Amino acid sequence: MEPDQLLALDRAHVWHPYASATEPLPVLPVTSAHGTRLVLADGRELVDGMSSWWAAIHGYGNPALLATLHEQADRMAHVMFGGLTHEPAVALSELLVRITPAGLSRVFLSDSGSVAVEVALKMALQHWRGRGQERSLFVTVRGGYHGDTTGAMSVTDPVNGMHSLFAGWLPQQVFAARPRPRFDEQCTDADLDEIAGLLRAHAARAAAVVVEPIVQGAGGMWFYAPDFLRRLRALCDEHDVLLIADEIATGFGRTGRLFACEHAGVVPDVMCVGKALTGGVMSLAATLCTDEVATSVSNAPGGAFMHGPTFMGNPLATAVARAGVELLLSRDWAGEVAGIEAHLRDALSPLATLPGVADVRVLGAIGVVELREPVDMRAVQPRFVEHGAWLRPFGRLVYTMPPFVSTPDDLATITSAMTAVVSDIAR
Numbered sequence: 038m039e040p041d042q043l044l045a046l047d048r049a050h051v052w053h054p055y056a057s058a059t060e061p062l063p064v065l066p067v068t069s070a071h072g073t074r075l076v077l078a079d080g081r082e083l084v085d086g087m088s089s090w091w092a093a094i095h096g097y098g099n100p101a102l103l104a105t106l107h108e109q110a111d112r113m114a115h116v117m118f119g120g121l122t123h124e125p126a127v128a129l130s131e132l133l134v135r136i137t138p139a140g141l142s143r144v145f146l147s148d149s150g151s152v153a154v155e156v157a158l159k160m161a162l163q164h165w166r167g168r169g170q171e172r173s174l175f176v177t178v179r180g181g182y183h184g185d186t187t188g189a190m191s192v193t194d195p196v197n198g199m200h201s202l203f204a205g206w207l208p209q210q211v212f213a214a215r216p217r218p219r220f221d222e223q224c225t226d227a228d229l230d231e232i233a234g235l236l237r238a239h240a241a242r243a244a245a246v247v248v249e250p251i252v253q254g255a256g257g258m259w260f261y262a263p264d265f266l267r268r269l270r271a272l273c274d275e276h277d278v279l280l281i282a283d284e285i286a287t288g289f290g291r292t293g294r295l296f297a298c299e300h301a302g303v304v305p306d307v308m309c310v311g312k313a314l315t316g317g318v319m320s321l322a323a324t325l326c327t328d329e330v331a332t333s334v335s336n337a338p339g340g341a342f343m344h345g346p347t348f349m350g351n352p353l354a355t356a357v358a359r360a361g362v363e364l365l366l367s368r369d370w371a372g373e374v375a376g377i378e379a380h381l382r383d384a385l386s387p388l389a390t391l392p393g394v395a396d397v398r399v400l401g402a403i404g405v406v407e408l409r410e411p412v413d414m415r416a417v418q419p420r421f422v423e424h425g426a427w428l429r430p431f432g433r434l435v436y437t438m439p440p441f442v443s444t445p446d447d448l449a450t451i452t453s454a455m456t457a458v459v460s461d462i463a464r
Contacts, residue, residue, distance in 0.1 A: 040066050040078040062415055065422070070097035073440050073447045075427055083427040086437040086451040090429075091254075091286055093317030095364060096442045102318050105360040109353050118146070118350035125356035132362055133323060137296060138304040141325040145342070146350045150285035150311035151184030153322035154247075156344055157281045157307045158188045160326055160334055161245040163342060164279065167333035172244040173208075176235050176278070180215035181249055182256035183283050192247045194256045197432070211235050211243075216261035220251065220400055224264035229272060236276040245279035245307070246272075251297040251400075254286040258405045258434050260398055263301035270303040279306040279330065285322065289313040289362070290370045290441065293378065293401035306330055316361035319354035365441075373441045377402040377448060381437070384452035393463030395433070404452070405436040406459050417458055424454035435459055 038046075043066050052058050066078040073096050074082045088094055095102065109125065116123065130144035145160075147153050158175065165172040175192050183189040190200040191207040200207070213232035218224045236243060250266050253259040273280040282305035287297035291313065294300055298308070307330060311322030326334075334342050348354075381404035388406050389397040396407040412430045421428045428437060428451070435458070437451050 043078070062418070072096045072098065073443050081422075081425075083422060083425060084439075084443075084447045084450040086426050086428045086439050086454075088313075088438050088440045089317050090312070091291065091438045092312040092315070094289060094291075094313045094441045095316040095361060096440045097317075099316065099364070101364055102316055102357055102360055106318065106353060106357050109356040113352050115348065115351050115353065117347075119345060123350070123352055125352045125359060126350035129355045129359040129362075130323075132359055133310070133325060136362070136366070137308060137310075137325055138298055140304045140327050141308055142328050143326050143331040145324045145326075145344070146355065147322050147324065147344075148346050148348055149184075149320055150309065150322050151186040151189045152346065153285065153309040153311055153324045154183045154189040154192075154283060155186050156324040157247075157283075157309050157326075158192070158245075159344055160307055160324065160330060160342065161279050161281065163337040164330050164333040165244055166338060167336035172242055174239055174242040175210045175245055175247050176213070176232065176239065176243050177210060177247045178213050178215055178232065178253075180253045180257045180259050181247070181283075182254050183247065183249070184285075197256055211239060215253070215257070215259060216265045218262035218265055219398075220260040220262060222262055224262045224268060228265060229268050232269065233272055236272060236278060240276055240278075243276070243278050245281045247281045247283065249283045249297075250287060250303075250305075251300050252287050252292055252403065255431070257432075258398075258403070258407070258436055260400045260403075266298070266301040267303055270301070270305075273306075281305060281307045281309070283309045285309050285311040289365060290374055291401055291403060291438065293371070293374050314361070315354055315358040316364070318357045318361065319351070321351070321354035321358050368441075370441055374402045377439060377441070377443060380445065380448045381452065384448070385455065388456060388459050388463070391460065391463040394459065402441060403436070403438050404455075405434055406455060408433045408435065408459070408463055412462075417462065420458045420461075421454045424450070424457055426451045426454035428454060 067075050068078050069076045073085050075085050076082050145156050177192045179194050183193050191210050217228050282298050284296050288310040307326045309324050315321050382399045385397050385404050388394050393409050395409045398405045411433050
């Protein structure tokens with residue numbers, strides 16, 4: 038299909054994420070991808086600074102992942118998971134239990150990160166019913182983002198979380214202020230006062246506290262102190278409330294630890310993972326929980342957890358996920374992420390002096406430039422492309438989450454593009 042025809046049909050029939058159907062932002066046709074590069078229909082190659090929304094940590098076309106995909110397709114592409122099982126799903130689940138914080142022992146597989154969060158919320162509700170209590174309220178913090186399905190939207194920041202249009206329809210949850218202390222700052226007792234007060238006030242109804250550990254992603258790209266999470270875990274224990282950790286964006290090394298909870302040395306009662314789980318090859322997510330939660334859920338009326346996606350445990354996705362996680366663990370991923378962090382810090386820090394820049398922050402393989410005014414996507418997106426980089430800002434944030442396999446030259450292209458565009462719009 039010729040590029041002009043493709044774009045015309047796209048505009049006529051395809052609805053892209055977070056976009057208008059009638060006045061969409063321009064899109065670029067991609068014909069292939071390899072390594073860290075996206076190949077456009079006109080032959081240009083862009084260095085991917087987004088890891089395809091933070092998932093493609095191994096880059097594109099990795100031979101080991103593609104070989105696994107082909108081998109599994111020859112054996113079995115899909116089979117229902119109700120009443121059946123298979124090695125790819127079992128082996129992946131055992132691997133996830135082995136590498137996640139000790140105590141998480143049960144794995145529920147699903148299709149996407151949003152669904153993994155829905156599963157976590159439903160687990161919490163059934164956990165309390167299994168203990169003879171009706172608790173249906175969730176406590177969280179502002180600045181969070183947990184997905185676009187109904188339950189996930191309800192615990193996402195109601196103002197900055199892209200879901201304010203649905204406010205009157207969503208379940209009403211309880212929000213404390215965004216964690217104040219930055220990643221490298223001390224946490225004080227006062228920083229937990231508000232959320233502690235909410236837990237006291239709603240002790241009889243609160244089912245769980247839901248947070249993204251250490252890094253709040255699409256709600257604002259905020260990095261907060263590990264001690265805040267450590268103290269939050271203690272508050273949950275004190276008030277007998279579950280802690281749900283949404284590690285969909287942070288899991289598998291992105292923050293410099295395999296899982297962000299490790300920065301604080303905490304074990305959540307329920308953990309969600311996704312995105313980088315398959316290295317960006319397939320859609321897959323998982324919700325892990327402790328034996329205690331699994332037992333309570335199973336003791337609830339009906340004796341079963343009431344969820345079951347059609348493509349749950351898909352053999353192709355679980356086989357590729359296992360191969361992707363094993364590939365990550367076989368490499369010096371921590372060294373790779375540390376190298377990316379050093380480059381991003383050196384290259385982006387000077388932008389903090391510009392009058393239109395509110396903040397620059399870097400953690401692991403995440404670099405963020407926060408502007409004082411919102412970015413005009415229609416104007417700046419082509420500018421990044423002109424500089425040879427694929428970056429997708431939102432709100433006031435120009436940020437990058439590059440693949441872990443990015444070379445120094447790749448990183449230089451990404452940060453040079455960010456520097457050029459930000460310098461122009463923030464002076």
